[in-house]
Amino acid sequence: MNRSAVARLSAAWLSSFVGLSLLVGCGPSKLEYRPNDLHAASLTREGSDQDPRAVAKKTSALIEQWFGTLDEPKWPAETLGADLEAVRMDSVSRCAGPVGRGVDKVERGVFRKHCVSCHGLTGDGLGAAAMLVEPYPRDFRRGTFKFKSTPVGKKPTRQDIHRTLYEGIPGTAMPSFRAIDESKEFAHDIDDLVEYVRFLAIRGEVERRVMAAYVREGVELDPDSGRLKELLAQVVQKWAASESDAIEIPEPPAYISSAAGDLAIGIDGIDNGQHVELMKKGQSLFESELTACVKCHGKTGAGDGASQDYDEWTKDWTILAGIDPKQSKDWKEMKPFGALKPVLAKPRNFHWGAYHGGKSPSEIFKRIVLGIEGTPMPPVARAQNGNPGLSDEELWELVYYVMHLEERS
Ligand code: HEC
Ligand code: HEC
Structure with missing residues (x-):
C-alpha cells in the first residue's frame, strides 16, 4: 500500500x-x-x-x-x-x-x-x-x-x-x-x-x-x-x-529458516525424515501436561481447547467488579460507563497461520516463552538458572511444530 x-x-x-x-x-x-x-x-x-x-x-x-x-x-x-x-x-x-x-x-x-x-x-x-x-x-x-x-x-x-x-x-x-x-x-x-x-x-x-x-x-x-x-x-x-x-532470544537452529515467514522445508539442509522427526518431538511437547498448550489451543491447534476465558481488560470491570461477563443483564449495567460487550479472548487457531505478533520464528519463540500479557496465554516454564522447564532446544522444536500447523495449499 x-x-x-x-x-x-x-x-x-x-x-x-x-x-x-x-x-x-x-x-x-x-x-x-x-x-x-x-x-x-x-x-x-x-x-x-x-x-x-x-x-x-x-x-x-x-x-x-x-x-x-x-x-x-x-x-x-x-x-x-x-x-x-x-x-x-x-x-x-x-x-x-x-x-x-x-x-x-x-x-x-x-x-x-x-x-x-x-x-x-x-x-x-x-x-x-x-x-x-x-x-x-x-x-x-x-x-x-x-x-x-x-x-x-x-x-x-x-x-x-x-x-x-x-x-x-x-x-x-x-x-x-x-x-x-x-x-x-x-x-x-x-x-x-x-x-x-x-x-x-x-x-x-x-x-x-x-x-x-x-x-x-x-x-x-x-x-x-x-x-x-x-x-x-x-x-x-x-x-x-x-x-x-527485554530478554535475549537465542539464535534459531539451522533447521528453522530465520528468513521471516519462510517456512519452506528442504532449505537449510533438512530432509523429510528430519522434518517428521522434529514434528513428532514438537507434537509431544505441545500435547504434554507440562506445557498445557492443548488445554486452550486444542489437540489439533485449532484454538478449540476446553479452556476459554476473557482478557484482563474485560475482567477488570466484570469478574473483578463482581459482574458475570456471560450475563448480559449483569454487564449491561456498565454499558453507560463505556463498557463494550464482553468477548472471549480466543486462543489462536494455528491452521490459519495469522500470527498477531509477527510470524518470524524469533517472534513466535518470544510469545511462547513470555506469554501474551493481558490474555490467558501464559509463559511456558523455561529451564533456566536451575529451574525445571523446557530447554531452548525443546522450545525451538515447539516453535517448529506450531509453525507447521498452518494449512497451506
Ligand atoms: C490458558 C490458555 C492458553 C494456554 C495454556 C496456551 N495458550 Fe497460546 N494463546 C492463548 C490465547 C488466548 C492466545 C491469543 C492471545 C491474543 O492475542 O489475544 C494465544 C496465542 C498463542 C500464539 C499466537 C501468537 C501470535 O503472535 O499470534 C501462539 C504461537 C501460542 N499461543 C502458542 C502456545 C503454545 C505453544 C502453548 C503451550 C506451550 C500455549 N500457547 C498455551 C491461550 C493459551
Ligand atoms: C482500524 C482500527 C485501528 C486503527 C486505525 C489503529 N489501531 Fe491500533 N489496534 C487496533 C486493534 C483492534 C488492536 C488490538 C489488537 C489485539 O488486541 O490483538 C490494536 C492494538 C494496538 C496496540 C497494542 C499492541 C500490543 O502489543 O498490545 C498499539 C500500540 C496500537 N494499536 C497503536 C496504534 C497507533 C499508534 C495507531 C495509529 C497510528 C493505531 N494503533 C491505529 C486497531 C486499530
Missing part, C-alpha cells in the same frame, strides 16, 4: 469517526481527554457510595495538572525530578493536538489523523469504529501490552511498539503503518507515535492507580500528596526501564 492509500484509508476512518460519533454518542462535544468512568464504576461497586462519574471527573482534574490537556500535553517533571524521563515530549506534542501544521510548519495531530477512529482521543480504545471490530481496539490506559520482548509485568520496549505500528497486527483491525515510515515526508511519524502511545499509557495507568488510592484508601486528590507522587513515579519508572527489560 502506498502513502496516498494510507492517507485515503485514514481519511475514511476519520470521516467515519465524525459521522459515527454522533450516532453512538461517544464523541466528546469539547475535545478533551475522557475521564475513566468505567474504572470508577468498577472501583465504586466494591461498597463505596461515591458517584462513579464524580470520582472519574475529580481524578481527571488531578491528572490534567500533571499531564496537561489534549491539545497541550505536558510532563510532570517538577513532581518527578529531572532523571525520570520516560517519553520524548517534543514527539508527544507533535502527535497531540488538532491535525494540521503549526506556525512553525511542523505537522501536528499525527495521532488524531491515524489512530483515533479506533483507539479514541484518550487512547481508551473507544473510537467510533471500536464496536465494529474484534478484538476491540486496545485501551492503552491499563498500561498492558501483548506483543513485546519483555516478561509479564514489564513494559514493552520502543522497538516493540515500533514493530506493531510498522507491521500492524495481522488477523485484527490494527493496520500496518509501514507506508508512512517509508515515506520521506512522514518518516518521523512512527517514532513520534511510539512516544505518544507511551505517554497515553503512562497517563492512563497513573489515572487508574490514583483513582484506586482515592476510592479504596481515601487518599486526598492533591497533586502534592506523597502517596500519589509515589504512584506516579512507580509507573514512570517501569517505562523508563523498559529498554533494559
Whole structure:
C-alpha cells in the first residue's frame, strides 16, 4: 500500500469517526481527554457510595495538572525530578493536538489523523469504529501490552511498539503503518507515535492507580500528596526501564529458516525424515501436561481447547467488579460507563497461520516463552538458572511444530 492509500484509508476512518460519533454518542462535544468512568464504576461497586462519574471527573482534574490537556500535553517533571524521563515530549506534542501544521510548519495531530477512529482521543480504545471490530481496539490506559520482548509485568520496549505500528497486527483491525515510515515526508511519524502511545499509557495507568488510592484508601486528590507522587513515579519508572527489560532470544537452529515467514522445508539442509522427526518431538511437547498448550489451543491447534476465558481488560470491570461477563443483564449495567460487550479472548487457531505478533520464528519463540500479557496465554516454564522447564532446544522444536500447523495449499 502506498502513502496516498494510507492517507485515503485514514481519511475514511476519520470521516467515519465524525459521522459515527454522533450516532453512538461517544464523541466528546469539547475535545478533551475522557475521564475513566468505567474504572470508577468498577472501583465504586466494591461498597463505596461515591458517584462513579464524580470520582472519574475529580481524578481527571488531578491528572490534567500533571499531564496537561489534549491539545497541550505536558510532563510532570517538577513532581518527578529531572532523571525520570520516560517519553520524548517534543514527539508527544507533535502527535497531540488538532491535525494540521503549526506556525512553525511542523505537522501536528499525527495521532488524531491515524489512530483515533479506533483507539479514541484518550487512547481508551473507544473510537467510533471500536464496536465494529474484534478484538476491540486496545485501551492503552491499563498500561498492558501483548506483543513485546519483555516478561509479564514489564513494559514493552520502543522497538516493540515500533514493530506493531510498522507491521500492524495481522488477523485484527490494527493496520500496518509501514507506508508512512517509508515515506520521506512522514518518516518521523512512527517514532513520534511510539512516544505518544507511551505517554497515553503512562497517563492512563497513573489515572487508574490514583483513582484506586482515592476510592479504596481515601487518599486526598492533591497533586502534592506523597502517596500519589509515589504512584506516579512507580509507573514512570517501569517505562523508563523498559529498554533494559527485554530478554535475549537465542539464535534459531539451522533447521528453522530465520528468513521471516519462510517456512519452506528442504532449505537449510533438512530432509523429510528430519522434518517428521522434529514434528513428532514438537507434537509431544505441545500435547504434554507440562506445557498445557492443548488445554486452550486444542489437540489439533485449532484454538478449540476446553479452556476459554476473557482478557484482563474485560475482567477488570466484570469478574473483578463482581459482574458475570456471560450475563448480559449483569454487564449491561456498565454499558453507560463505556463498557463494550464482553468477548472471549480466543486462543489462536494455528491452521490459519495469522500470527498477531509477527510470524518470524524469533517472534513466535518470544510469545511462547513470555506469554501474551493481558490474555490467558501464559509463559511456558523455561529451564533456566536451575529451574525445571523446557530447554531452548525443546522450545525451538515447539516453535517448529506450531509453525507447521498452518494449512497451506
Ligand atoms: C482500524 C482500527 C485501528 C486503527 C486505525 C489503529 N489501531 Fe491500533 N489496534 C487496533 C486493534 C483492534 C488492536 C488490538 C489488537 C489485539 O488486541 O490483538 C490494536 C492494538 C494496538 C496496540 C497494542 C499492541 C500490543 O502489543 O498490545 C498499539 C500500540 C496500537 N494499536 C497503536 C496504534 C497507533 C499508534 C495507531 C495509529 C497510528 C493505531 N494503533 C491505529 C486497531 C486499530
Ligand atoms: C490458558 C490458555 C492458553 C494456554 C495454556 C496456551 N495458550 Fe497460546 N494463546 C492463548 C490465547 C488466548 C492466545 C491469543 C492471545 C491474543 O492475542 O489475544 C494465544 C496465542 C498463542 C500464539 C499466537 C501468537 C501470535 O503472535 O499470534 C501462539 C504461537 C501460542 N499461543 C502458542 C502456545 C503454545 C505453544 C502453548 C503451550 C506451550 C500455549 N500457547 C498455551 C491461550 C493459551
